[in-house]
Amino acid sequence: MDSIEVVLIMLLAVVASAYIRRVLPRAIPLPLVQIALGALIAAKSSHGVDLEPDLFFLVFLPPLLFLDGWRIPKSGLLRDKGTILELALGLVVFTVVGAGFLIHWLIPAMPLPVAFALAAIVSPTDPIAVSSIASSAPIPKRLMHILEGESLLNDASGLVCFRFAVAAAMTGAFSLQTATLTFIWLVIAGLAAGVGLTLVVTWAQRWLVRHFGEPPGSPILVNLLIPFGAYLVAERLHASGILAAVAAGITMSYVELSGHAHANTRIQRSAVWDTVQFSLNGVMFVLLGEQLPDIFLLAGTSLEESGHVNRWWLVAYAFAITFGLLVLRMAWVWASLRLTIFKQKVRHRPRHKINPRLLLATTLAGARGTITLAGVLTLPLALPDGSPFPARALTIFLACSVILISLLVASIGLPRLLAGMTFPAEPEEQQEEDIARRAAANAAITAIEKTQIALMESDACIDPEVYPQAAARVIAFYEHKLKEVDPDTEQAWRKTDYAEKELRLAALAAERRTVFDLARHDHISDEISRKLVREIDLMEARYR
Known part of the structure; x- marks a missing residue:
């Protein structure tokens, strides 16, 4: 009964956050309001929520990523596929390497593999946070499509890097060849699982409707189950369930163009998915806020692991890592833009100058979110020899601090940075x-x-x-x-x-x-x- 009450309270908090957000300044994004309400629930509750990372991944991520893949404009995704892949793959690897060495240099007590694990888990941007923050800032549509595409695809690359960094910390060994082959399998099998399951399910559904009619509500329920099925099939194949959910959503957008669904079904399905999206998005950030008090209690243990006594060192580390992530992101985006301009010059096409404000906006828009939280909580408690996993509490604390700081920086900086800018309609x-x-x-x-x-x-x-x-x-x-x-x-x-x-x-x-x-x-x-x-x-x- 207690668990049911907690769920109901969190759903009420999500509803309340939507109204509270309307009376607050526009620059404050909805996720920050929901995180604050989650922290308030934790302060007033006699018992906390034991967040199971595997269950969290299964319940929350597949439907949300499926819906994002379904609704993201595919024309923009294909048009800017090169830029998106540079950010989703190249930037993640660049961030893991650069931030990993930076973290190990800042905190020598943290082993290098653990530093790489922390860098990997804070490398993916969060699509929900990005969309929420963008709603209060006049970001150009094309840039928004690039940011959405990046946040959809970089989860898999970030989590793969995180997995191998943790394996290196556990075993003390790392094989680049094995990591590369595993990554290729995760991507190919994950995409195939998402596409294949969606096509099979929709074909079977059409056959049943053609021979037996369409029971009310059945197509919507099947549609809701597709992302979970794609995720579980991919996980059974030891592939990326996240990419499978995204691929299923993108495939569904093409299946939809066949026009076989009835008009009433499309209307009702859209309303159901809007409700699911609003609820799950909100509950994720409320859960993040509910976990924060316990995570900050780890500060004492984190101090011992960092080798310092003064608590301000933890704050300094959190801001230094966040700043380092921003610098790495800006450097990569600038280099990518310079490469694009060079290609335009070689092909004798009109060249565009780099807009410093848009460059900085692209940098600040890379906010971290719940995927970082869920991933870092999967850190093992102990090494194979039974000794505690090195700097586990410190890693969790710093990852959560980066989430909060990146959300604050983006929500405060983006509206002010882009204020007064006008962009021509496409x-x-x-x-x-x-x-x-x-x-x-x-x-x-x-x-x-x-x-x-x-x-x-x-x-x-x-x-x-x-x-x-x-x-x-x-x-x-x-x-x-x-x-x-x-x-x-x-x-x-x-x-x-x-x-x-x-x-x-x-x-x-x-x-x-x-x-x-x-x-x-x-x-x-x-x-x-x-x-x-x-x-x-x-x-x-x-x-x-």
Whole structure:
């Protein structure tokens, strides 16, 4: 019963955080409010939550990473794949090596493998923290897509580096060849598990629906279970469950373009996933805040492990490591931009100058989060010979301190850094949306004309004069859409007689098919198609 009460209290804290956030200054991100509420719960509770890292990974990460992979714009992901891979792979390795030696130099009492383990677990950025902080700062869309793609993919590389650093600390040996081969297997098998399971499940679901119909709620429940299945299959294969969940989400975004799901199912599924995302995101940060008091109690043990007596040394170490991570990130991003400019020069393309404010914004946006917390808590308690794992308490304390400092620095620095900056709207997105709206409206007009003739010739036709009038009214609306390309005109729709309802439903079905077809052939992005299909689904639900 106590566990149920704790869960309910944390969910209430998540709800409260959303309202508290609205009365606080805009610069304070939601994760910080939730962390504070979690710390308050810990202070008022007589018992804490025993956080099981393996259970934490299974319950929280698969659905959230699946949803991020599903909803991240794939056109931007593919367009900037080189930059994203540089950040998700190259920057992680660069951070592990650079920060590892820095930590060992700062704290000689911490063995080098443990220093590398700490550097590895603080190297991945957190997608939830990045999105939350970005909501209060005018970050350009393209940069936001790069940051989201980086945070989705760098978890696997960071955790792999962490695993091998811990193994080196446990055994005293490290094999670069073994690490490389293992990393390749983790990536390939993880991606294959996510893609394969998603395709098999969706194929089986379609076969069942085609032969037995669609039970209410069943497709949504299956959709919720896919990320957990992908994660568990990958873990059984000793691959990356995190990458499997991301790959399953990305695959689901392409499966969605087939248009097989019913309109009501899409609407309900979207609402369910929004609720799941809000709840799990919030509970993760509340849990982080709830764990902080116990973690800070480790400060006494951490002092002994660091070889100092003054507690201010721990604060100095935390800020020094965070600053070192920022310097390493800035150096890598600057070098990457210089390489891009050099390539543009070689190819005789227009060159862009490096904007110092955007460079610093990209550096500050690399906030750490719950993946770092869950990963560092998996540190073994003892070595194979039974002796305590070296500097375990100190490593956990410093990792959690880096999470808090990086969140504070990003939430305070980004809005002030980007204040007053204006970024031009991306013309490609507006152009894609206009193309899709015009194509869908033309397809709808054609469908109305065909459906009008079919209804007038059918045996169920009672008054043939009704259909031309209704068709003219519906076609007038679509002609207005062609002239204005204004989504606000949807508010002018109203319920009419049976004839107009049938014509509208036929038009909406034609619109949806056209939008899906444009997205399948890469004429518009999946983000635009999703936006338009949701509008169409909502209108169809209204008339049905």
